[in-house]
Amino acid sequence: MESMLHITTLHYLVLGAALFLLGVIGVLTRRNVVIVLMSIELILNAVNLNLIAFSRMWGGLHGQVFAIFVITDAAAEAAVGLGILIAFFRNKETVNIDEVNLLKW
Amino acid sequence: MGGLAYNWNDYVLALPITLLALFSIGILLIDLMIPPETKWANAVTALIGVVFSAAGVYKIQLMLDQRHSAGTIGMMRTVIMDRFALYFFYLFLAGTAVAILMSIRYMKDEHENHGEYYALMLLSVIGMMCMAAGGDIVLIFIGLELMAISTYVLVGFLRRDRRSNEAALKYLLLGAFSSGIFAYGLSLFYGLTGHTNLIDINRELTRILAHEPHNPVAIIALLTTITGLLFKIAAIPFHQWAPDAYEGAPTSITGFMSVAVKAAGWAMLLRILLWGLYPMRTIWVPMLVFVSIATMTGANFAALTQTNTKRLLAYSSIAHVGYMLLGMVAGSATEFSIDGLKGILVYLLVYTFMNLGAFGVITSLRHRNVIGDELDDLNGLYARAPVEAVLMLIFLLSLAGIPPLAGFWGKYFIFFSLIESGHYALAALGVLYSVFGLYYYLKMANAMFMSQPEGGRLPVSWSMRIALAVTGFATVFIGIMPEKFIDIVNWTLGMPQGATTARLFVR
Numbered sequence: 001m002e003s004m005l006h007i008t009t010l011h012y013l014v015l016g017a018a019l020f021l022l023g024v025i026g027v028l029t030r031r032n033v034v035i036v037l038m039s040i041e042l043i044l045n046a047v048n049l050n051l052i053a054f055s056r057m058w059g060g061l062h063g064q065v066f067a068i069f070v071i072t073d074a075a076a077e078a079a080v081g082l083g084i085l086i087a088f089f090r091n092k093e094t095v096n097i098d099e100v101n102l103l104k105w
Numbered sequence: 106m107g108g109l110a111y112n113w114n115d116y117v118l119a120l121p122i123t124l125l126a127l128f129s130i131g132i133l134l135i136d137l138m139i140p141p142e143t144k145w146a147n148a149v150t151a152l153i154g155v156v157f158s159a160a161g162v163y164k165i166q167l168m169l170d171q172r173h174s175a176g177t178i179g180m181m182r183t184v185i186m187d188r189f190a191l192y193f194f195y196l197f198l199a200g201t202a203v204a205i206l207m208s209i210r211y212m213k214d215e216h217e218n219h220g221e222y223y224a225l226m227l228l229s230v231i232g233m234m235c236m237a238a239g240g241d242i243v244l245i246f247i248g249l250e251l252m253a254i255s256t257y258v259l260v261g262f263l264r265r266d267r268r269s270n271e272a273a274l275k276y277l278l279l280g281a282f283s284s285g286i287f288a289y290g291l292s293l294f295y296g297l298t299g300h301t302n303l304i305d306i307n308r309e310l311t312r313i314l315a316h317e318p319h320n321p322v323a324i325i326a327l328l329t330t331i332t333g334l335l336f337k338i339a340a341i342p343f344h345q346w347a348p349d350a351y352e353g354a355p356t357s358i359t360g361f362m363s364v365a366v367k368a369a370g371w372a373m374l375l376r377i378l379l380w381g382l383y384p385m386r387t388i389w390v391p392m393l394v395f396v397s398i399a400t401m402t403g404a405n406f407a408a409l410t411q412t413n414t415k416r417l418l419a420y421s422s423i424a425h426v427g428y429m430l431l432g433m434v435a436g437s438a439t440e441f442s443i444d445g446l447k448g449i450l451v452y453l454l455v456y457t458f459m460n461l462g463a464f465g466v467i468t469s470l471r472h473r474n475v476i477g478d479e480l481d482d483l484n485g486l487y488a489r490a491p492v493e494a495v496l497m498l499i500f501l502l503s504l505a506g507i508p509p510l511a512g513f514w515g516k517y518f519i520f521f522s523l524i525e526s527g528h529y530a531l532a533a534l535g536v537l538y539s540v541f542g543l544y545y546y547l548k549m550a551n552a553m554f555m556s557q558p559e560g561g562r563l564p565v566s567w568s569m570r571i572a573l574a575v576t577g578f579a580t581v582f583i584g585i586m587p588e589k590f591i592d593i594v595n596w597t598l599g600m601p602q603g604a605t606t607a608r609l610f611v612r
Contacts, residue, residue, distance in 0.1 A: 013296075020289055027282050036278055043285030047292045054296035062301045063292075066243045070288060073250045077281050080254050084261050084277055088270040097278075102271045103349040 012053030019046035033095045037081050044074040111180065117168060118179040118186045118238075120161035121194060122231050128154025129227035136220025144218040148209045148568075151223035155202045158230075162194045175599050178240060182302055185240035185380070192450065192597040193237035193372045197365050200457050201230050204361035206572035207465050211357050214471055215263055222262060226361065229255035233369035237376070242291045242301050245373055249287070249337070253280050256366055260354040272353020279336070279346040287333020293326035294381075303381035310384040327385055331392060334377060337370035340396050340430060341403040344423050348407075351419035356471060356478065359415055360464030363422045364457040371429070371453060378433070379441065386441060393433050394531070400427030401538045408545045414467050415478045417545060418460070421504060424542060425456060428519055431535055435522035443598060444522035450594045452515030455503070455583055459512055462576030463500040466493050469565050469573075483549060485558025490565060494553045496577045501546040503580045506539045511583035514591070 019042055026039025048067045055063025089095060116123075132150050139146055165186060169177065176187025205223065212218045228251060235248025257280060261273025295301055297320070298309035313320055332343065339347035351359045378389060401424055408420035429452050435445030469490075470477030487494040503512035516539055523532040565573075583590050 023285065027278075033274065033278070037281075040278075040281045040285055043282070044288065047285065047288040050289070050292040050296060054292065054299075057296070058299040060299065062243070063295055066246075066292070066295065066301060069243055069247055073247070073284075076250070076254055077277075077284075080257055081277050081281065084257065084270070084273045087261060087264045088274050091265070091267045091270055100271050100274060102268055103275070103352050 009053050009057045016046045016049040031097050115179045121158040124157045125227045129224040132220045132224040147220040147223045159198045183241035183244045188597045190238035197233045200365035203461050203572045206568045208357035209568045210566035225255045237372035259358045268353040272350045276350040283336030290326045290330030306381045334374045341400040348419040352416045356468040360461050397430035432519045435526045448518035451518050455511035455515045458576045458579035459500045459503040466497040483552040484556035486553040488558040490563035505543045505546045509584045511580045514587045
């Protein structure tokens with residue numbers, strides 16, 4: 001009973017890998033730019049989960065510090081991303097990735 | 106091990122970065138105070154910042170020389186300040202200075218002459234420096250993101266222009282995606298080794314791989330990390346963002362991205378693969394062989410059909426990445442060839458000047474109602490602006506690798522290192538594609554010299570003339586007298602002056 005309740009590093013890693021894959025699938029298949037940005041956040045959160053789990057496993061603080069930096073980075077990326085999206089929306093009135101088609105070979 | 110407090114040494118190491126940060130904040134403040142007519146003052150401030158920062162780099166160089174050491178480690182072991190880092194610092198600053206000179210007139214013509222533009226450029230250089238001098242994956246990642254996020258904004262700086270919006274959006278989505286994958290790989294390496302320091306990771310990886318040569322976690326970590334790295338240098342199959350971002354961005358920023366940002370990507374790739382992940386060399390070399398062949402093939406063929414000069418040069422710069430990647434492949438099964446690294450460094454040096462020069466000429470075509478980035482806009486350039494046309498020809502021939510221009514030496518050292526280590530087939534393929542590339546460069550030259558001119562004489566601003574003079578001079582001068590510049594690279598790698606071969610550098 002005890003051992004069933006025990007959550008190991010592996011559990012976190014599996015959850016992290018699942019989140020990462022969901023994020024990758026989201027980026028590759030969703031057509032709405034806002035949802036793509038959310039999928040990227042999902043990937044970065046998978047990274048955070050990994051880092052925290054490993055940090056606990058190794059007993060150091062490096063992973064947690066890295067995670068705080070990744071969170072900051074995700075916030076900056078989201079801010080700039082939404083800013084660019086708004087500038088784009090003003091000129092084109094769409095957030096659909098299939099209509100981002102001015103530049104192509 | 107130094108404890109938790111920073112000492113004087115650390116502050117000196119941070120000098121170039123601190124100065125750039127101060128100047129970029131200064132530009133933001135000054136921008137608020139000056140009237141619209143004197144916005145050029147922002148560019149001047151940025152240039153002064155670059156010069157001060159270069160003086161800071163020189164100060165570090167003097168400090169190292171005084172101690173007769175090849176490098177030092179500081180900031181709680183997160184910064185490796187060796188000659189490799191200093192070399193890249195100078196390269197970033199030179200590229201940025203020329204790009205600033207190219208921007209002054211262009212941004213005025215686009216009616217987007219804001220101080221933020223120059224401030225963001227300086228901020229992205231700070232990111233590049235953190236990447237080149239990073240000894241810790243946390244610092245490298247933060248540097249990468251600082252550079253990337255600043256560049257996303259710069260690409261979308263022409264906010265009324267749809268192409269610019271679109272380029273920024275594509276660059277942001279793919280860039281952020283690749284950073285996420287890259288960070289995932291780094292987190293796995295941290296988990297595997299328990300360290301974030303590159304030297305510690307190297308040590309632990311050697312130990313782990315000695316036990317288990319094909320550790321699955323290590324392989325997954327390597328795959329994700331290398332994907333992120335190849336995304337940043339725009340190697341096929343991770344290149345799709347590059348032509349779009351290059352075409353839509355303001356042309357001066359395209360030039361900046363194609364040299365400084367790309368050099369930073371290379372600095373990061375070399376740092377991580379050669380310092381951190383060197384024990385996995387037997388696994389990443391085959392990957393790079395594949396990517397390199399795909400990059401040379403895909404980019405050279407895609408460039409053939411382009412009608413937009415910025416897009417054409419984007420594919421050409423992807424092809425150059427393919428040649429440079431060959432330098433990573435050189436070496437025997439057990440040891441990396443220092444000549445390959447030397448080839449990459451020489452290549453990056455000459456590439457910075459010739460590619461910036463080519464983008465400079467295209468930037469100068471923008472005036473009044475002409476965007477100037479179609480191949481037809483080059484028509485009859487020789488009649489409209491003879492000096493620029495001749496310079497462009499020099500840049501194009503140099504990009505194609507024709508001796509005695511600078512571009513030849515980059516390719517020479519890479520192919521030389523391949524032949525030295527017995528990779529004859531790859532060297533032959535590289536030479537073949539270089540010849541192939543001549544076709545699309547000469548297509549541009551043909552338009553300049555053989556077609557009928559449209560429009561009158563081309564007005565070229567003073568700052569642009571300086572930028573073109575510097576890049577043109579460097580392209581010709583490095584081509585004719587390469588010894589001096591080769592010696593700079595020898596110095597960087599700790600090789601004796603005039604050497605052609607040497608052992609692996611000091612870690």
